[in-house]
Amino acid sequence: VNLYLLRHGPAGDVGAWAPRPDSLRPLTKEGKEKVKDVAKGIRRHGLSFDMILTSPYERALQTAKIVAKTLGLKNNLVDFSPLEPGGDAQELIRELDRHGKKWRDVLLVGHEPSLSQWIALLTTGHPVGILEMKKAGLAKLAISRPVFGRCATLEFLLPPKYIS
Amino acid sequence: VNLYLLRHGPAGDVGAWAPRPDSLRPLTKEGKEKVKDVAKGIRRHGLSFDMILTSPYERALQTAKIVAKTLGLKNNLVDFSPLEPGGDAQELIRELDRHGKKWRDVLLVGHEPSLSQWIALLTTGHPVGILEMKKAGLAKLAISRPVFGRCATLEFLLPPKYIS
Numbered sequence: 001v002n003l004y005l006l007r008h009g010p011a012g013d014v015g016a017w018a019p020r021p022d023s024l025r026p027l028t029k030e031g032k033e034k035v036k037d038v039a040k041g042i043r044r045h046g047l048s049f050d051m052i053l054t055s056p057y058e059r060a061l062q063t064a065k066i067v068a069k070t071l072g073l074k075n076n077l078v079d080f081s082p083l084e085p086g087g088d089a090q091e092l093i094r095e096l097d098r099h100g101k102k103w104r105d106v107l108l109v110g111h112e113p114s115l116s117q118w119i120a121l122l123t124t125g126h127p128v129g130i131l132e133m134k135k136a137g138l139a140k141l142a143i144s145r146p147v148f149g150r151c152a153t154l155e156f157l158l159p160p161k162y163i164s
Numbered sequence: 165v166n167l168y169l170l171r172h173g174p175a176g177d178v179g180a181w182a183p184r185p186d187s188l189r190p191l192t193k194e195g196k197e198k199v200k201d202v203a204k205g206i207r208r209h210g211l212s213f214d215m216i217l218t219s220p221y222e223r224a225l226q227t228a229k230i231v232a233k234t235l236g237l238k239n240n241l242v243d244f245s246p247l248e249p250g251g252d253a254q255e256l257i258r259e260l261d262r263h264g265k266k267w268r269d270v271l272l273v274g275h276e277p278s279l280s281q282w283i284a285l286l287t288t289g290h291p292v293g294i295l296e297m298k299k300a301g302l303a304k305l306a307i308s309r310p311v312f313g314r315c316a317t318l319e320f321l322l323p324p325k326y327i328s
Contacts, residue, residue: 045325123294130287130294131318132306142296154295157321161209 001096001143003122003152004049004107005115006067009035009136011059023057023084031135035063037164038136039070045163050102051076053095054109055083063136064109083110089118089127089148096146115139122152136160165260165307167286167316168213168271169279170231173199173300175223187221187248195299199227201328202300203234209327214266215240217259218273219247227300228273247274253282253291253312260310279303286316300324 010031017025027035048071054064056079068077082091087110096106108115117127122141124130133139137159141152174195181189191199212235218228220243232241246255251274260270272279281291286305288294297303301323305316 120288124284124288124290124292126288128288129317153293154321156323156326157318158326159320162320162322162326 001100001103001146002105002155003096003141003143003146004047004105005119005133005139005141006038006063006107006109007112007115007133007135007137008055008057008060008063008109009038011135026058027062031059032062032066034136034160034164035066036070038138038160039067041163042067042138043071047105049073049076049105049107051078051099052107052109053078053080053083053092055079055085055087055111056081057084057111060109060111064107067107067109080108083108083114085111085114087114089114089121092118093146093148096143100146119152119154121149122146123150123154125150131157133157134159138163165264165267165310166269166319167260167305167307167310168211168269169283169297169303169305170202170227170271170273171276171279171297171299171301172219172221172224172227172273173202175299190222191226195223196226196230198300198324198328199230200234202302202324203231205327206231206302207234211269213237213240213269213271215242215263216271216273217242217244217247217256219243219249219251219275220245221248221275224273224275228271231271231273244272247272247278249275249278251278253278253285256282257310257312260307264310283316283318285313287314287318289314295321297321298323302327 121127140155285291304319307316
């Protein structure tokens with residue numbers, strides 16, 4: 001399985017958005033443009049996905065929709081609540097394992113620090129802070145068989161300026 | 165310190181080169197072109213270096229010279245034997261620490277598996293295999309203070325097609 005992880009694009013200021021629910025905080029106008037550029041870069045580099053799983057939080061969902069639209073994959077996009085902030089990596093691993101034969105290239109759209117913790121967990125066995133994912137940044141893990149522990153190799157970690 | 169690590173470009177076949185010393189094995193013609201493209205990409209992305217340390221092995225030295233020439237840094241290029249295959253990371257750390265105040269951005273040009281083991285050592289404390297560096301690929305570590313152990317965050321890992 002090639003597991004791609006994309007962090008949502010730049011969203012509005014947390015403080016200015018409160019007291020409205022953080023789950024509804026959207027991408028800024030510039031954030032949408034940045035995600036569009038990254039989506040075009042993903043297409044230009046010939047990457048595609050069998051399935052796109054996204055956090056249902058607005059800023060992630062908008063990010064995932066832009067990517068799905070750009071790649072013609074609107075029917076392959078599903079909400080996946082373990083991708084919410086603080087979500088459970090074990091559920092994600094089970095989902096990947098369950099669909100392992102059909103899903104060769106899977107894109108996850110979510111949040112920090114969860115995404116970089118998962119990369120650490122799958123490459124080292126420990127969810128420690130080894131790397132930093134920029135907003136609209138993309139990472140790729142090559143996974144032999146998904147397990148809750150060390151099972152992956154990091155193939156790239158791309159800040160948005162290196163994809164778009 | 166921003167520590168950049170560049171793997172040498174594609175070199176001639178090991179078997180066909182033998183029994184000549186592996187240290188003299190050069191880049192192929194295509195390897196040189198790939199490194200030139202990456203060097204231009206490094207320049208276009210506005211990266212520069214206070215110092216370039218290279219393995220004295222021919223394929224790494226050629227790679228480092230192409231980058232130094234492209235960036236106008238021929239006078240900042242030095243051979244550094246700990247970057248040879250199987251070199252000692254402790255010597256590298258001491259060298260970085262010694263020049264810490266003058267060197268803000270340092271490029272290392274070397275070999276696998278040493279480069280990815282060093283990235284693992286500096287981000288996790290253990291020289292385990294967590295990632296893969298392609299030939300002519302570039303990685304960036306942000307280091308607070310260089311020590312032999314966990315002291316760095318991986319900021320990017322770029323296969324050559326994402327730099328050039």
